[in-house]
Amino acid sequence: MSEAKGPRAKLVVENATKFYETKSGRVHALDNYSMSVSEEEFVCVVGPSGCGKTTLLWSLAGLHALTGGTVKLDNAPVTGPHPQIGMVFQEANLLPWRTLQRNIELPFEIKGTRPDKTRIDALLTRVGLLGFGGKMPRELSGGMQQRAAIVRALSFNPSVLLMDEPFGALDAFTRDDMNLLVEEIWLETKKTIIFITHNIAEAVFLSDRVFVMTSRPGRLAKVFPISFPRPRPLEIMASREAFDLVNEIKGQIQHQPARPARAEAAE
Amino acid sequence: MSEDALNDNIPEFGKKAKPPQDVSITNLTALSSGVNIQTTREIVAIVGLAVFIIGSAEILLRVFQVPAYVMPTPSSIFLALFTEMPFLAAHIYYTLVQLLMGYAIGASMGLVLAAVITQFPFAEKIIAPYILLLVTTPMLALVPLLILRFGFGYTPRVIAVALASGPMVMINAATGFRRVDLAKIALARSFGASTLQIFTKIRVPMAMPMIIVGLMIGAIFGLLTSVGAEMVGGGFGLGNRLTTYSSMIRMPQFFAVILILATMGILIYVFFYWLGKRFASWEA
Numbered sequence: 001m002s003e004a005k006g007p008r009a010k011l012v013v014e015n016a017t018k019f020y021e022t023k024s025g026r027v028h029a030l031d032n033y034s035m036s037v038s039e040e041e042f043v044c045v046v047g048p049s050g051c052g053k054t055t056l057l058w059s060l061a062g063l064h065a066l067t068g069g070t071v072k073l074d075n076a077p078v079t080g081p082h083p084q085i086g087m088v089f090q091e092a093n094l095l096p097w098r099t100l101q102r103n104i105e106l107p108f109e110i111k112g113t114r115p116d117k118t119r120i121d122a123l124l125t126r127v128g129l130l131g132f133g134g135k136m137p138r139e140l141s142g143g144m145q146q147r148a149a150i151v152r153a154l155s156f157n158p159s160v161l162l163m164d165e166p167f168g169a170l171d172a173f174t175r176d177d178m179n180l181l182v183e184e185i186w187l188e189t190k191k192t193i194i195f196i197t198h199n200i201a202e203a204v205f206l207s208d209r210v211f212v213m214t215s216r217p218g219r220l221a222k223v224f225p226i227s228f229p230r231p232r233p234l235e236i237m238a239s240r241e242a243f244d245l246v247n248e249i250k251g252q253i254q255h256q257p258a259r260p261a262r263a264e265a266a267e
Numbered sequence: 268m269s270e271d272a273l274n275d276n277i278p279e280f281g282k283k284a285k286p287p288q289d290v291s292i293t294n295l296t297a298l299s300s301g302v303n304i305q306t307t308r309e310i311v312a313i314v315g316l317a318v319f320i321i322g323s324a325e326i327l328l329r330v331f332q333v334p335a336y337v338m339p340t341p342s343s344i345f346l347a348l349f350t351e352m353p354f355l356a357a358h359i360y361y362t363l364v365q366l367l368m369g370y371a372i373g374a375s376m377g378l379v380l381a382a383v384i385t386q387f388p389f390a391e392k393i394i395a396p397y398i399l400l401l402v403t404t405p406m407l408a409l410v411p412l413l414i415l416r417f418g419f420g421y422t423p424r425v426i427a428v429a430l431a432s433g434p435m436v437m438i439n440a441a442t443g444f445r446r447v448d449l450a451k452i453a454l455a456r457s458f459g460a461s462t463l464q465i466f467t468k469i470r471v472p473m474a475m476p477m478i479i480v481g482l483m484i485g486a487i488f489g490l491l492t493s494v495g496a497e498m499v500g501g502g503f504g505l506g507n508r509l510t511t512y513s514s515m516i517r518m519p520q521f522f523a524v525i526l527i528l529a530t531m532g533i534l535i536y537v538f539f540y541w542l543g544k545r546f547a548s549w550e551a
Contacts, residue, residue, distance in 0.1 A: 063453050080459075087457045093450050096549040097472045107458040110468070136549060156458075 010039040010074065010192045011060065011160060017068035018055050029055040031217035032069070040190045042183075044203035045211045048253055052218030053196045054090075057164050060194065061087050073160065083111075086153035086191075088163040092145035094137040094152075101133030104152045116155065123151040126188075127181060143174040147181070154189070163195040167202070176234055179205055187231060200249050205237055212252050222252050339519040347519035348526060355508065359527060362493055362504045365421055369428025370489040374482060376429070377436030381481075382466075384437075385444035401434040407495040414500045424496040424504075431492035432485035439481025443474030476547035483539035490532060 018030040029052040037043050045053050058064040060071055062080045071078040073085070094103045104124075108115040124130040127147040137145055146166055153161060163182075167175045179202060186193055197203050203210045210224040224245065228236050236242055321341045327333075328340045335343065384391045406427045413423030451473070455465050471478075497506025505524055512521040 058453070061457050063456055081457050083459065085457070087454075089450055089454060091450075093454050095451060095454075095469070095472070097475070097547075106455075106468070110455060110458040110460045110464055138549065 008039045009036045010041070011037045011194070012072045012075075013056075013060070013069070014072070015069035016056065016059055016066050016071065018052070018059065018064065019067045028217040030059070030066075031219050033213070033218055033220055034069075035211055035220065035223075037192055037194060039192055041208050042186055042193045042195070042206060043209045043211060044195045044197055044207040045213060046197055046200055046203045046249065046253070047213030047218060047221075048215045049198060051213045051215050053198075053213060054164055056213075056218065057087075057162050057194065057196050061085055061162050083156070084158050085160045085162060086156065086158035088146075088149050088153045088161065088166045090165045091169050092137070092142070092149040092166075094145055094148060096137050098137075099133060100129070100135050100137065100140070100148050103137065103148060104133075104155055107152065107156045111156070116157075119157065120151065120155050123154055126185065127151055141174075142170050143178060146170065146178060150182070150185070154185070154191075159192060161191045161193045163193065165196050165198065168198070175199075175202065180234065182206065183231060200246050200253075201237055201242075204242055204245050204249070205232060205234075210249060212249060224249055335518050336516045337518075339522055343519040344522040344526065347517075348523035351520050351523055355505075355524065355527065358503060358505050358508050362497065362506070363531075365424050365497075365504065366428055366489050366493045368421065369425040369493065370432050370486055372425070373429035373431070373433030373489065374436045374485050377433040377481070377485065378440055378478065380433075381437045381440035381444055385441050391441070398434050398438055401430065402438055406431040406492050407499065410496045410499045419501050424493060424501065427496045428489045428492050432489035435488050436478075436481040436485040439484060440474060440478045443477025443481070444470060446473055446477070448473065476543065476550040479539055479543045479547055482542075483536065486535045486539065487532060490528070490535065494528060 013033060013035045016030050016033040018028075020027040020029055033052075033056060035043075035045075045056065047053055055064065059066050060078070062071075062078045062082050062085070065079075073082060078085075094100075095106070098106070101120075104120055105115040121130060124133070127150060129144060129147055129151065132140065132144070132148075137148075140148070149166070167178050170178060182193075182195075183206060185191075195203070195206055200210075204226055207226050210226060212221045212224065213219065214221045226245065228242070325341050328338060339347075384394060409430065410423060410427050413426055417423040417426070448469075451469050452465055455469050460468065493504070494506035494509070497504035498510050499506075501507055505528060508524045509521060512518070512524065
């Protein structure tokens with residue numbers, strides 16, 4: 001079900017299982033989850049709130065150790081943070097005490113290398129933020145902050161981009177703009193993108209394939225290929241096909257049995 | 268909490284970082300809600316009020332012929348300040364050196380302890396009550412004991428200042444270091460940051476507002492203790508001048524010393540207020 005369809009498997013997850021040991025007991029977040037993402041592919045992972053989507057992404061980023069299973073990038077196991085993986089977090093996650101420029105240069109600072117100014121400027125221009133480098137994050141709108149976070153993740157030119165509900169906190173119009181921008185950037189840079197969202201329309205608009213997860217413990221429920229031609233205008237979301245797809249995916253998620261208590265944790 | 272703790276924490280965001288709920292004498296409002304004087308009109312009004320109060324005090328004290336040992340006139344206080352200044356300068360220096368030495372020891376130990384102890388929650392729980400004891404016990408009470416042991420030089424008072432300011436710095440800085448934002452640590456980790464880099468680039472800046480508050484409170488407590496310790500014993504320093512002048516009923520000189528102490532206190536506040544604006548303004 002999770003076979004790669006593209007030219008070459010880039011990121012492969014096999015039987016990922018994750019337990020959290022918390023004060024209130026064990027939380028089973030991921031159960032035997034497998035997926036394979038091809039090079040230059042754009043996939044979205046959707047699922048009910050608390051199904052372990054973020055757990056999955058943190059495992060891909062090497063931020064988490066899995067309880068069981070493996071993550072492989074270019075056939076080599078991912079055991080910790082990886083220079084080929086860039087990550088965009090929920091709510092931009094800029095450091096509020098640094099200017100935009102110094103936020104974007106953070107990866108270079110940590111790696112102890114000189115910031116690639118040409119690349120950063122090109123990216124800033126691309127997202128329309130050139131000249132805002134001296135601003136503090138609180139002086140920018142949510143959309144601008146998230147665009148800066150995308151620049152930061154792309155600044156060191158990783159081949160894989162992991163995006164964790166990046167636009168969840170934005171209003172609908174800004175979200176549409178950001179989705180268009182992400183598609184354009186993806187078409188230009190041909191990164192492998194794994195994008196987590198709970199917005200099904202967003203997933204359908206962006207992805208080549210949509211992976212649907214079950215409620216906790218997160219398992220793979222179904223994979224939906226999305227074959228709209230690219231670049232996709234926003235209007236395709238008004239088409240009959242898109243409407244049916246969204247409903248089908250929604251139905252897939254709602255088929256699942258109601259989740260037990262502890263609604264808050266493990267988004 | 269170490270970075271490995273990422274493993275056992277369910278990633279949660281979108282919730283505001285929990286405000287520190289620990290024992291602390293104050294919080295950031297001490298910096299952020301401080302008076303923010305901006306326009307010349309406000310400055311003129313403040314100076315005008317001072318002139319009015321001092322002027323009316325002068326007039327009232329003269330009209331009712333209040334004796335100087337009850338309340339000296341402002342003019343005699345200012346006069347005493349100028350005439351005694353060459354003599355008081357050495358005492359100011361003495362008090363400042365003692366304050367700076369004690370504060371340097373206390374504040375640096377407080378900062379280091381806060382940074383270390385917050386990494387080990389268990390050790391922190393064990394030590395917290397004792398730190399609280401240090402915070403709440405007036406260190407002045409120890410001064411006679413310290414003088415017995417260390418004589419009348421700088422030593423007993425420097426120790427008292429360190430003991431008074433250190434715990435204040437520590438308890439506030441610890442509150443700052445405890446403010447863990449998992450998402451920001453994960454961000455740094457995703458770029459391959461080491462534990463040390465996470466500490467210097469994430470934890471320290473996040474703690475900075477509370478560190479500055481702690482440093483300010485520590486400095487003010489240090490000044491109080493410094494003067495108090497000089498009043499308890501010893502033959503030098505501004506505190507000693509206060510006891511000497513009051514016993515000699517030289518009230519203008521007494522109030523001149525109070526004026527100097529008030530200025531020192533305000534300068535401490537202004538300095539840390541500026542420090543907060545400069546290094547922790549993102550918090551406000």
